[in-house]
Amino acid sequence: xxxxxxxxxxxxxxxxxxxxxxxxxxxxxxxxxxxxxxxxxxxxxxxxxxxxxxxxxxxxxxxxxxxxxxxxxxxxxxxxxxxxxxxxxxxxxxxxxxxxxxxxxxxxxxxxxxxxxxxxxxxxxxxxxxxxxxxxxxxxxxxxxxxxxxxxxxxxxxxxxxxxxxxxxxxxxxxxxxxxxxxxxxxxxxxxxxxxxxxxxxxxxxxxxx
Numbered sequence: 001x002x003x004x005x006x007x008x009x010x011x012x013x014x015x016x017x018x019x020x021x022x023x024x025x026x027x028x029x030x031x032x033x034x035x036x037x038x039x040x041x042x043x044x045x046x047x048x049x050x051x052x053x054x055x056x057x058x059x060x061x062x063x064x065x066x067x068x069x070x071x072x073x074x075x076x077x078x079x080x081x082x083x084x085x086x087x088x089x090x091x092x093x094x095x096x097x098x099x100x101x102x103x104x105x106x107x108x109x110x111x112x113x114x115x116x117x118x119x120x121x122x123x124x125x126x127x128x129x130x131x132x133x134x135x136x137x138x139x140x141x142x143x144x145x146x147x148x149x150x151x152x153x154x155x156x157x158x159x160x161x162x163x164x165x166x167x168x169x170x171x172x173x174x175x176x177x178x179x180x181x182x183x184x185x186x187x188x189x190x191x192x193x194x195x196x197x198x199x200x201x202x203x204x205x206x207x208x209x210x
Contacts, residue, residue, distance in 0.1 A: 003059060003155070003208050005133060008052060009112055011205050012131045018116040021200035025164065025181040025191070033117045033126055043119065043126045047094035048081030049106070050115070050201055052133045052155060059155040062140075063185055063194070064101060065148040077151065077185070078194045079129070090114075090128045102150070103141030110134050115200055120193050129197045131204075151186035158183070158202055159209055167191060 019032060036043055052061050068075045082097035084090065091108055099105045115129040140150050157163060167182045167189050182191035183198050190198065 002057070005135070007208055008059070008133055008205065011207055012112045012133070014204060014207075016116050017200055017203045021203045022116070022118060022196040024203075025195040025199045028178050028180075030121055031119055033119050036119045036126065041124070043124050044083055045090070045093075045128065046081060046083045046125045047090045047097070047128045047130065048079040048197070049094045049098055049111075050079055050129060050131045050197065051098070051106070052131070053137055054135070055137045055152060060152045061155060061158070062102070063151040063153055063188075063190065064142075064146075065151060065186070065188060067144075067146060067148045075148070076192070076194075077188045077190045079197065081127075083125070091130065094130055101143050101147055102138065103143075104138040106132060106134070115197060115204075118193055118196055127193055127197075129200075131201070149186075151188065153185040155205070157185070158198060159205055161209070163202070164199075165189075
């Protein structure tokens with residue numbers, strides 16, 4: 001399936017399905033961003049990027065498998081990005097974090113749209129996802145302190161109507177096991193907040209299937 005860049009950008013600029021898309025993969029209740037902001041919770045802020053780029057005449061997007069560490073997201077697969085530092089905008093943070101993690105400096109001109117923010121209770125983060133499209137295929141230089149490996153996932157695979165799988169996962173924050181829907185990429189189970197973002201991307205870009 002050959003997809004023109006202009007069609008991708010047009011789709012990303014369309015209406016966002018938002019929480020409805022998140023709920024497609026969420027196997028348990030969690031507060032919405034609006035609920036968190038109107039409560040006494042004091043969340044931290046982070047930004048991540050759904051970065052679309054070409055490799056061998058096919059569009060891909062980058063996922064990162066994190067190193068193991070003593071934390072709730074140890075060893076998980078996620079999108080590039082991280083927490084905001086003092087004085088940073090959301091876009092500043094994702095550009096800095098992407099370069100630190102992968103060695104690639106993204107231009108703000110390539111950021112197409114902000115997707116629907118979401119709240120992650122175990123780490124108390126509000127995540128602000130952005131979508132970006134670039135013309136070049138980066139030569140990744142991963143930060144070995146944070147990144148175990150990069151996963152170059154196919155955009156066509158993400159758009160497959162039967163891509164979702166059900167998995168039983170351990171929720172560290174609640175110390176329970178739950179059945180959740182996930183995306184299989186690079187031999188990994190991609191679930192949780194990242195799956196919520198990918199679910200929205202799947203629905204936004206679904207018009208590209210035809």
